[in-house]
Amino acid sequence: MQNDRGSTLVIGYLCVTMALVYGSILLARSVWEQSQARGSRDAASAFQLAEAGIDDGIKRLRDDYNWTATATSAFPKGSYQLSVTPEGARRIIRSAATVTGNANLTTQLEAIVQQNIPPHFYDNAIYAAEEVVLKGNAYSVVGNVRTGDDDPVQNTEGVEGEVIYDPNADPLASFEFQQLYDLAMSQGNVYDGDRLQEIQRGQDAFPTEFCYSPPTDPTDPSTCMPNINYITEDLVLNGNIGTIGGFFVVVGNVLTNPSATEDTTINGVGSVEGAIYTTGDFVINGGGGGLNVYGGVWAGDEARLNGNATVEYEATYMRAIERLNLSVDVQLLSWRECPSTGCP
Incomplete structure (x- = not known):
């Protein structure tokens, strides 16, 4: 027990x-x-x-x-x-x-x-933060190609100028976009999604000339005020675009979302008299009649040329944009x- x-x-x-x-x-x-x-x-x-x-x-x-x-x-x-x-x-x-x-x-x-604006920012036909892709043998680049991608650019036979690796190109210098928006608004050149749709339907149009107002010095065409075309969406142009002109700023809603990027894609035939600044990719798909940009291109990402397409550096247009003395953002x-x- x-x-x-x-x-x-x-x-x-x-x-x-x-x-x-x-x-x-x-x-x-x-x-x-x-x-x-x-x-x-x-x-x-x-x-x-x-x-x-x-x-x-x-x-x-x-x-x-x-x-x-x-x-x-x-x-x-x-x-x-x-x-x-x-x-x-x-x-x-x-x-x-x-x-x-x-x-x-x-x-x-x-x-x-x-x-800051890096050296040689206004001196190129194509200026891309990332790679530059040149397809086929029908493209033409007249002027320098400057890229922030250290991989060599291929198929450069159609380039009449230097192909330059420049680490300062990446990231793409960022303008003070409020300043550009205000300039474009004063000219009636702000294009949102609705207005871009009207352009595609032929009910609206971009300017047909680079200059908004005549040169202040008749002997120097670079003293004109450019048309500032501020695009708040991706810019996609299809078909026969005719001739359009100005400084195209394709930045989307960057004023409220600083990390926003927008692409520019041009398909078909026609001419751009001026320069294109896009925070994303820049793509040209040239048609049989040719698609030409006379001025220059800046791309925050990739720049790509396909088909019968020409990008030609135009110093007069670039000097006119440089004369705007645009402010740049802290990047x-x-x-x-x-x-x-x-x-x-």
Whole structure:
């Protein structure tokens, strides 16, 4: 009888011990999981704060590109310390963020930005941030081809000019698009999706000449005011486009979405008297009668010529656009997350 009671007590003690051990394990696991979850939340919060610091630095540089200093901003969930230092024409933005209640956790980001028009920006028939693709033997390029892609351009027999790899071409220099929008609006040359549809139906039209107003110096045609044709969608032209003219700015909704890109595709026959700036791809599919761009092309992505197509550099048009003295935006060239020891 006593042995039975003893066995029962031992079993009871063992059960209690196992329950305590199991409970301790569950408690430890719960504490660990909560700690991990909090650590993940803190890390995400620190990263978001550091990103806010980078955005703050870009905004300050847009207001004053010569601003080089440090600043600290505090919020309920944490703070960031921002610093901007010059490196030639570029600026290095660093943002180190910590979260409230976890001073041991610091996230540091670094961004490199610039605000300038690269050399030779206005001196090319084709200027592309990425690759240039030349198809067939019916195309013609009169003038230089400049690309930010280090892969050699193939099939260049139809190029009357230099083919130049230029790392400054990528990314494509970004104009201050509000300035261009305002100029185009004053000329009645803003084209949204509805208006582009009317053009396709023949109920509206682009300007037929490059110049909006005559040259201020009759001896220098580059002193005219160009037609600024601001396109808020992809630009797709099909069939016989006739002759259209001006500085075509194909940027989509970039005013509300700075990362927006729009493509330009021209199919068929006709002529463009002027230049085309597109934040995305530029594609010409030339028809039997030929499709020509007399002026030049800038592409934020790829430039591609297929079929019977000509792009010819026209210095007069390019000088007229350059004379607009357009402002350029602060552009992000690269960014990285630095190790816990900081950015070297």
